[in-house]
Amino acid sequence: MSGTTSPQSGLTRRSFLKTTGIVAGAVAVGCSTPSLGAFADGEEGRAQEEERVCISGCQHSCNLCLAEVVARGGHVVQTRTWKENPLGERPCAKGRSQIQLHYNKDRLKYPMKRVGERGSGEWERISWDEAIDTIADNLKRIMDKYGPESVAMISSGGASMGLINGTIPGGLLNTRLMNALGWTSIAQCTDDAFNYGMQQALGGGFYRWAASASSKTTKTQVRWSSNVGPAFPNAWKAVVDAKDAGTKLVVVDSMFTLVASKADLWIRPRPGSDPALMLSLVQVIIEEGLANNEYLIKNTVGPVLVRLDNKRFLRMSDVTGEPRSPLDDRAENMGGGFNVVPEVNPVDDRSDDAPMVWDAASGKPVALGAVETPELTGEFEVNGIKCKTAFDMVVESVQPYKPEAATEICDVDPETIREFARICADVPVQHSTGYGSQAYNNGTQVARALSLLMAVTGDVGIPGGGCPGMSHSEINMDAYDLGNGKGVERRRSIPRVAMYDIMKTGKYNGKDLVFKALYIDGCGCMVGGATDLNRTKKELLDPMEFIFAVDIAFGDVALYCDIVLPAAGAYEKEDVAIHGGVALKYFEKVVDPPFECKPDGEVYRLLADALGVGKYFAKTDEELLEQALDCDWMKIAKVSLPAVKEKHSMFLPSLFLPTLASQGVYETPTGKMELYVDYPVPRMNYGQDYDFEGEHMARFYPPTEAWPGTPEMEKYPLVLFSTRVHQRFHVQLFNCQWLLETDPEPTVRINPKDAEARSIPDGAYVEVFNDRGHAVAVARYSEGVKPGCLSYPKGWCGTQHKAGHWSELTFSKFDPVGLNNSYFDTCADVRLWNGEV
Structure with missing residues (x-):
């Protein structure tokens, strides 16, 4: 064990065996209910009982598949393919195995209270009344002493995506509970680097960038660290079908994966070097005259003039001498579009103080959008201020990444880079990304560099091209309104990665903030899915006076709580879920929750009542869902609660239309694709230091630790x-x-x-x-x-x-x-x- 830190903080194999023994003992006391194992294995005569078939699924965020779920005698006995599924999904091994998640010997059956040291695995069974009272008493004590913001709530819907009974950030009930009580929302900061990099370039909120996923027109699929077979089996058939139809497949991955085994070209870069490879592709495309200049002029800020003295956009005020608009450069409103509560999009920069471009016909600068074909390249001087176009700034920035130089970074042959660049220039190309590339400290640059690659090739907003991702889906914002005269409260989340400093200093963004209680709302990244787990326990979890969660089994999260409540499974609750703007799905309740398990939505309501904010939960689940879906965004696709209940699954292609890039609409400050960002800000800006000037354009810098020479x-x-x-x-x-x-x-x-x-x-x-x-x-x-x-x-x-x-x-x-x-x-x-x- 030399050279390591001790893992002994309670979650050991020995203590787990002790835990399961105590839990088993607690369950046995005064309980004659049959075991879940007996339910799963089936009992004699079950086959003769009346069969009930419902449409439901596992509610994981991978695809939210729907299947036929068969119940007899109040117990789920089978899952099978729903042949009428309009999206044609087939449940994967995980989906087919959901029945064992419900009927598992280790399933949490009753509210449990810690009786030993936190993490020791020593528990006793308590009633729901005692559990809710204990939680409420601790939270009231902490809020009275330290303020309501001292209670932190971290949510994640990866395994429970329902709007009512799920644990998604922005759910209708968990958000209402948090806002009503004034708790602090913690953003999980997991797999967000790529999403924010795309947001910087293309604008919009959570996962919002428009692209077609048509395999009929796509010439090449490029899979960047996307092992779609094991990671996303439902999408595997689309990959194979496209290849069978003649679409070329390029895989970029340091691992030889299942999808790499089917590739026409497999590129194996050094881990953490993808941004450099992408910038090298851009350099080759520009050098070989393959860039789509017409697209760059129409759709991007490429023609915008950049001041060489401060690297900022030349503005109308620089030409006229008038003061800059106070609406511009408000960093607190720029960046950070996807948080747990409805968030303000970046400030609209299409004001009187517009960015300037050069009009060759008049020989002078004019506002962006005032002329159809401004100059894409060139150096100019305006009122003594030397300027270059943003595109020329980009061209200059990629020169260090010529293939021979990029080879030293990426460990990819120069001629392979050139071949790959020519493939990318022959659009439409569909760039599909996994989360591997962005899981380094240069992860944001993966998206920035990929968006630049798509910009210079004109590959965004065209059929079969771009980077297919989940689109932001609007719901009626009034569904969040507490009805207290304040309207919909908009509060920014606190990034989980900043919690170490908060716990140490008691400060956040210059203001006092302490955390004394933690509600882990379906989020594994606070314990087992955390980074630097030993530090997380020591600096984030151990100092908490009270931690509670709702869970389905004694996993890493439950074992580190003071109170853990037993959750209902996907088949045991009714809900509606939105899969990233692609589909809206209705999950029927198949059976009642066993033992004393409850849906998360019911838990939110119980906590609200116990903490004195039950009046904000007067609307029924049905009423909240109806209100949430009653908005123009859903009406485009003829979505309503009755409609989705009838059809179970509704595809929402029309919801991409308002942001389709081919229409020249981008939710960025300039209204264009921003291959150069005038005022770069962090995803969540709390006054932290960052390289402002370096963030104007995509760039490469090595990973912090996992790189030769560190x-x-x-x-x-x-x-x-x-x-x-x-x-x-x-x-x-x-x-x-x-x-x-x-x-x-x-x-x-x-x-x-x-x-x-x-x-x-x-x-x-x-x-x-x-x-x-x-x-x-x-x-x-x-x-x-x-x-x-x-x-x-x-x-x-x-x-x-x-x-x-x-x-x-x-x-x-x-x-x-x-x-x-x-x-x-x-x-x-x-x-x-x-x-x-």
Whole structure:
């Protein structure tokens, strides 16, 4: 264990066994209810009972599939394909196995109260009344002493996406509870770097960039760290069908993945180098005359003049000498469009103080949009101010990334880069991204560089091109209104990555702020899914006076709470969910929750009553859903609550139209695609230091830790990253017996050369370690792993490791602009395990 920090904070294999014993004992006291295992296995005569078939699904954010769920005698007995599904999804292994999530021997059945040290795994069963009273008493005490904002609530809907009974940020009931009580919303800061980089370039809110996903017109699919087979099996058929139809497939991934095995061209860059590769593609495209200048002039800020003295846009006020508009440069309103409550979009910069372009016909600067074909290139002087076009600034910025130079960064052959660039220039090209590329501290630059690549090729807003992503979906904002005369309250979230400083200093953005209570609302990234887990426990969780959550099983989150409440599963509640602007889906309630489990929406209402804000929850679930869907945005697609209940699934293609880039509409300050950002701001601006001038354009800088030459890699020479798998969605289904048959314990894949250099045989238990912590897993040889790397399947809980946890190894540094947990920016080493815990 030398060179590691101790993992002994309670969540050990020994304490877990102790936990399950105590839980089993608590359940046995005064309880004659049959076991969940008996329900799952079936009882004699069940086949003769009347069958009920409902349309429901697992509600994971991957695709929100719908299936036929069969119940007999009040128990789910089967899931099967819904043949009438208009979107044609087929439940994957995770979806088919949902029944075992419901009927699992480890399922939480009753409210449980910690009786030992936090994390010790010692519990006792209590009633719902006692649980709610205990929670309310602790929260009232803390709010009275420290203020309501001292209660932090962190939400994530990855496994429960319903508007009422889900745990999504911006849900109708959890947001109402938080706003009514004045609690602090914590943004989870997970997989947000790419999303914000796209937002900087294309504008809009959460995941909002328009693109067609048509495989009929797409010439090439490019998969950037997107192993769509295991990660997103529902989309695998689309990949294969497109390839069969003649679409070329290019895969960019340091791992040899399932999708890479089908590629026409597989490119294997150094981990963390994708922005440099993208900028090299742009350099080649411009140098070889392949850029779409007409598109750049019409759709981007390429023609806008940039002052060379301060690198800012030349404005009308610079020409006229009039004062700059007070509406401009309001950083508090710029950036950060996707948070837990409805958020203000960036300030409208299309004011009288407009950016200027050069009109060749008149030989003078004019406002952006005043002429149809302004100059795209050139140097000009206005009132003694020297300027260049934004496009020329970009051209200059990519010159250091000529293929021969980029090879030293990316470890990709120069001629391969040139071949790839020519493929990207032959649009329409569909760029599909996973979350691997952006999981380094330069992750925001992945999206900035990719958006630049699509801009110079004219690949956004055309059929079959662009970067398909989930679009922002509007709902009626009045559904958030508390009815207290204040309208819809708009409060910014606090980034989770900033919590370390808040806990240490008691300050945030220059104001007093302390956190004393934590409500973990379906969010795994506060414990097992955290970065730098040992630091998280020591600095964020241990100082909390009270922590509670609602969960379906004793996973990492539940084991670190003071009170944990038993949650209803997806088949045990009714809800409506919106899948990223693509589809609206209705999930029927199939069976009643077993034992004392309750839907999250009911828990929100119980807490509201106990904390004195029940008056804000007078509307029924049905009334709130009707109100939320009663808006112009939904009416475009003829969406209403009765309609979606009747059809179960409604495709929403028309919702892309208001932001379709081919119509020249971008929700950016300029109304154009911003390949150069005049006033760059962080995703959440709380006064942190950042490189303002460096953020004007896409750029490459190395990952903070996982890069050759860093002090950390001198000590720990292997880059460590996770991969998504068939068996688990994050940590959901971590204890599903069917799926454990195919993946029974934590493993780590290692290139045979790296293993042999450390005398590690295939199949041996090894310890992966660095200064922050360790994890024990089975070593598996794999030529698909790039030498110098380690890869582990994600989704394991701490109790499933013989020692340690993968999250102990990751680090908590972050990019102050993207504000993202950089899970892959991690280096480690590996050795044979000596059996120590």
